[in-house]
Amino acid sequence: MTTLVEGRRDVADAVEETARALAAGGAPNARGEAREIVARAGRFLRAAVDLRGREPWTAAAEAARGALVARRLAGWPLAYLLGEWDFRDTTLTVTPDVLIPRPETEELFDRVERAFGAMAPRRAADIGTGAGGLAIALARRWPTTRVTAVDIAPAALAVARWNARRWGVENRVEFIQGDLTAGLSPASQDAIVANLPYVAEGDWVSLSPEVRREPRAALLAGADGLALFRRFAPGAATALAPGGRVFLEVGRGQADAVAGLLTAAGLRDVWTDKDFAGVDRFVGGAR
Template sequence: MTESTHLCSIRDLIRWGVSRFHEAELFFGHGTDNAWDEARLLVLGALHLPWDTPTEYLDCRLEADEQAAVHALLQRRVEERIPAAYLLGEAWFCGLPYVVDERVLVPRSPIGELIEGRFAPWLAGAPARILDLCTGSGCIGLACAQAFPEAEVVLADLSFEALEVANLNIERHQLEERVYTVQGDGFDGLPGQRFDLIVSNPPYVDAEDFADMPAEFHHEPALGLACGADGLDLVRRLLAEAADHLNENGLLVIEVGNSQVHIEAAYPEVDFHWVEFTRGGHGVFVLSATQCRRHQALFQARLGG
């Protein structure tokens, strides 16, 4: 990529970025799904302008140093295949901004749609205690804290590095009084604790899918993506232990993405409710605490895969 100084306006640079992204055959799936949105995000971000900058601003001419900053960012996106969120140090989820870097996955879970709907119709009343298990940046748990302003929320993760990012986001949204982090493997850091809502976007990518992932995904922590031959090494444990951490009318929500096929094959007796999303996304199931208790012996018996 060579710098084109005759491209003077914001609109010019977005168009130029789109052309370069198509030429390089980049993958989009970390907050945007097309070259135009990705280029607009990076150009506006480099200029410290919000996503919803009025259209008429796009024809504003840039100073030479601004052009250079935009070019540098677009060049890194093409040459290093780094997702835009990492280049900008920020991603949005459920209408809120979060600090992100390569210690955590880029927020993109369809669970956001469930949070915005307050988990209707499955959740009976407002939960008093919420657990975001495998929290990463903390975006799911913090969005839950915004949706349920009276709830105590625990953000749990195996990775100390991820929890450092989650704590930055707790501070960013000034939720220290009722949101806190816990380090542990699965439920290990939460002995005896029970919750009204457990939400988890754990690692669930199977070995074949992980090997075939575009380069952009390999900037993300493998710990947050891959989890065994069928992607279910951790999910099996969560299912086996969830009943011991749910209150009587509690709810378990877990995202397994493409590994939905492995879940259905492993537990044909279980009536998982697979959520249908209006904005795209798949592979998220809901189980009530009653179902978790009913099937706990089965889940425990199949822990070995």
């Protein structure tokens, strides 16, 4: 067994030790996370961890590693420890003020991209932008599109703004602190995308401790998880330009109900679609 003894440890030892500690703590991807933590503690790129395996592991790096492992074992999500997380082809700053971007939301954007293709939406809105991933993806994919990013939480908007600057699109994204589509002009948007909170309040206790480190206001949506969609559907129908389209991510078992809400709001061509795991996860429609 490798032990980290001052003077003899190297980067590969640090990875081993970290992976063992995380596995003992129940982390599902202990080795992958260990490489991330060691890269962060050693202040080098993730991709360099293996290349630098035989380099000495310094006392300063070891102190940083110990602090990161302790917080991870205390239940903090890796993304918050690293302070950034990938969303599609961008790396976003993330803090405990924002939801950690999920792969399903990348898939949601794939659908937007397929629907518009080379026909850039003139105006597009991301409702409940969080760290800003969808808004930034819209601005990067279609450089002529005027994007509006809305969030009710000022702290989340600050992170999204920072990320827009980080990716050089701050001049093409307008940030609005507000409730759902209230800040959008009627008939203004060719695309509205949203990954709104959709967890029923009673399900909070059954979420993993890690997920419960994410903001409650980013996850919870009333007694049945549909509270935000009920208010969103008529607002989106008003804010969409004729021919404009809406794209939503929803919780397991909610797709039919949300499709019904879009239909009741007067949208046409309402559809549902599955995610990579086969769950009915996406709902959309057109005005």
